[in-house]
Amino acid sequence: MVKGRVGFCAGILCGLALTASAADVPEFGGYRLGRGYRIADTDLTLGGYANLDVMAPHSGGSHAELSDLSLFITWQASEHWRLFSEVEVEDGLTIREGHGVDAGPAAIRLERLYSDFSFNESANVRVGKFLTPIGRWNLIHADPLVWTTSRPVVTQVPFSQRSAGAMVFGDIPLLGRNLEYQAYASVLPDPARHPDDGEFGNAYGMHTTYGEPGRAQIGFSYASFRSSPASSAAQNLFGVDGFWTHGRYELSGEFVYRRSSGVVQQDAWGLYAQGVAPLSERLYAVGRYEVYKGVNASLPAQL
Numbered sequence: 001m002v003k004g005r006v007g008f009c010a011g012i013l014c015g016l017a018l019t020a021s022a023a024d025v026p027e028f029g030g031y032r033l034g035r036g037y038r039i040a041d042t043d044l045t046l047g048g049y050a051n052l053d054v055m056a057p058h059s060g061g062s063h064a065e066l067s068d069l070s071l072f073i074t075w076q077a078s079e080h081w082r083l084f085s086e087v088e089v090e091d092g093l094t095i096r097e098g099h100g101v102d103a104g105p106a107a108i109r110l111e112r113l114y115s116d117f118s119f120n121e122s123a124n125v126r127v128g129k130f131l132t133p134i135g136r137w138n139l140i141h142a143d144p145l146v147w148t149t150s151r152p153v154v155t156q157v158p159f160s161q162r163s164a165g166a167m168v169f170g171d172i173p174l175l176g177r178n179l180e181y182q183a184y185a186s187v188l189p190d191p192a193r194h195p196d197d198g199e200f201g202n203a204y205g206m207h208t209t210y211g212e213p214g215r216a217q218i219g220f221s222y223a224s225f226r227s228s229p230a231s232s233a234a235q236n237l238f239g240v241d242g243f244w245t246h247g248r249y250e251l252s253g254e255f256v257y258r259r260s261s262g263v264v265q266q267d268a269w270g271l272y273a274q275g276v277a278p279l280s281e282r283l284y285a286v287g288r289y290e291v292y293k294g295v296n297a298s299l300p301a302q303l
Contacts, residue, residue: 047072154270160200268294
């Protein structure tokens with residue numbers, strides 16, 4: 001997938017994307033793209049993705065950077081119990097114009113590590129380190145599954161992208177549609193906290209989504225937490241997210257408001273709205289508008 005973008009903390013992002021249809025998804029032996037490779041005669045499945053950023057400024061200094069290399073390992077221990085882990089290598093390799101290959105300060109990150117126990121589709125329990133269920137974007141996580149090479153600021157600054165603790169989640173049929181829910185408590189210390197994540201101690205929250213998955217959904221988020229163990233100000237976060245698609249057109253967006261009790265200057269809010277339209281069989285136009293105001297409001301979108 002080839003992507004281009006121009007982004008601002010408060011502004012417009014636009015670009016083009018090339019993508020493949022489901023019929024073009026290749027299979028190699030026991031491996032199918034997007035489903036991983038199951039090791040024969042075992043309950044282990046391997047998967048992952050790589051993210052290559054290529055930049056060519058008009059002023060020169062073109063370079064390519066292998067910014068992410070992730071490995072997924074899933075062990076289906078039984079019909080109801082499975083283990084999942086994601087280990088990621090960041091900034092592992094850079095090729096610069098006129099300077100050759102630089103191995104760079106590669107860092108190995110433990111992105112996720114959790115155990116799931118499933119009673120049925122409506123009731124599941126997860127324990128460990130997982131993606132914080134706030135909004136829609138943060139749960140997608142992997143760069144190859146989103147349209148743009150940068151993520152909206154509102155999906156990464158107001159809250160920690162990862163939590164450590166326990167979660168109850170499931171899908172419930174309701175009035176001809178699907179209700180998805182996640183209720184979680186982030187109360188465990190994270191020994192491998194990502195440098196982009198803030199403190200998320202004693203966090204409690206929930207996220208619900210209602211609609212038709214893959215067609216039209218609306219979601220609501222709530223979280224209560226403290227930004228640091230020593231902080232006396234409780235943070236309360238409220239969010240709304242939505243998704244709609246028709247044919248090859250798509251609209252999505254999120255709004256988040258974070259209120260700090262007794263500390264007005266720490267209040268923050270932000271939103272983004274994104275649209276996708278086809279230009280040809282495999283070429284799409286992507287446009288995004290986003291705004292963020294509050295703590296770290298000067299942080300630019302990742303370009």
